[in-house]
Amino acid sequence: MGHSHHHHDHSEGNIKVAFFLNLSFAIIELIGGLWTNSVAILSDSLHDLGDSLTLGVSWYFAKVAKKGRNQSFSYGYKRFSVLGALINAIVLVTGSIFIIIEAVPRLLNPISPNTEGMIYLAIGGVIVNGAAAFRLSKGGSLNEKVVFTHLLEDILGWVAVLIGAIVMHFWNLPIIDPILSVLIATFILFNVYKNLKESFRIILQGTPSDVDIKQIHAAVLEIPKVTDVHDCHTWSMDGEYHILSIHLVIEENLKLSDLQSIKKETKDRVSKLGINHATIEFETVQEKCDPC
Structure with missing residues (x-):
């Protein structure tokens, strides 16, 4: 420090x-x-x-x-x-x-x-x-x-x-x-x-030019127990500090420790793709999502 x-x-x-x-x-x-x-x-x-x-x-x-x-x-x-x-x-x-x-x-x-x-x-x-x-x-x-x-x-x-x-x-x-x-x-x-x-x-909160949404999708879908990804938004604060909001569809009946593990893995993966701050929401297959 x-x-x-x-x-x-x-x-x-x-x-x-x-x-x-x-x-x-x-x-x-x-x-x-x-x-x-x-x-x-x-x-x-x-x-x-x-x-x-x-x-x-x-x-x-x-x-x-x-x-x-x-x-x-x-x-x-x-x-x-x-x-x-x-x-x-x-x-x-x-x-x-x-x-x-x-x-x-x-x-x-x-x-x-x-x-x-x-x-x-x-x-x-x-x-x-x-x-x-x-x-x-x-x-x-x-x-x-x-x-x-x-x-x-x-x-x-x-x-x-x-x-x-x-x-x-x-x-x-x-x-x-x-x-x-x-x-x-x-x-x-x-x-x-x-x-x-x-x-x-x-x-206008456009997708940062150095961030690839498809790469983010592909990287997150490789995580075990994640079945789908949607409602993915990225924007930048100042051209350097990039923010991500993403919904992950996960398998049923996972423990809290599993969710914590998935969240950590997601943040690690997206940080390598230029994301500085990620907000992650979990959903089940049956859950209805209201995309924004």
Whole structure:
């Protein structure tokens, strides 16, 4: 237990450092984008601001999760992270549309940005995001791994801006700047779409994408004295913590010790298939079930 607690604090600390690094640099980028007159820098500042929001939400909910269950939230506070993802998505969609609206006129009439300033900012972007990514690269939690992937995307975005700035510095090709900004904004919108799709799947209590109902049926039907399985429902609290509700039809006249054994075996089997919490109901063959 002590080790688990230490790891959790370590994970929270890593996310906290990455959050402050990203947020500080996103503000510098925003000012730098206006100073260099570069929509590519502005769009990347939006990308970093979005990641800062994600990091902030991750950090906040790492703390909130410690509260556990209570009368108001009997399953705990895990679902709040989905709310955070939705808020983040709204911010990113609004910002991306603004960037595209700004960039389109520049595609028609390119304006030369301050390429020297862009180069300095891009180098700073690679260093800051690289430092945050390195901090999280050794993290073991799923939260840390997801954030690490985001930061790697940021580094690639800054490498693209750096290459674009160097090309514009030596050749008169100012159209590269709005092209880069549109590509970055489109990339953000694509990721937001994927995240929104997953968030709505969780809110609408869809079957988690990494859970196979047929596999659950097959695994439970292998248990001795279980004759049938039905009314099987699975949903997710936050995309990681999956819940199962299942009815097992069992042989007649079983002892309480048999039922306990079947229940334990069922929970062991479904936990290997991605289920974190299982509610099991027993029925006999003659019993009429009212499926929900």
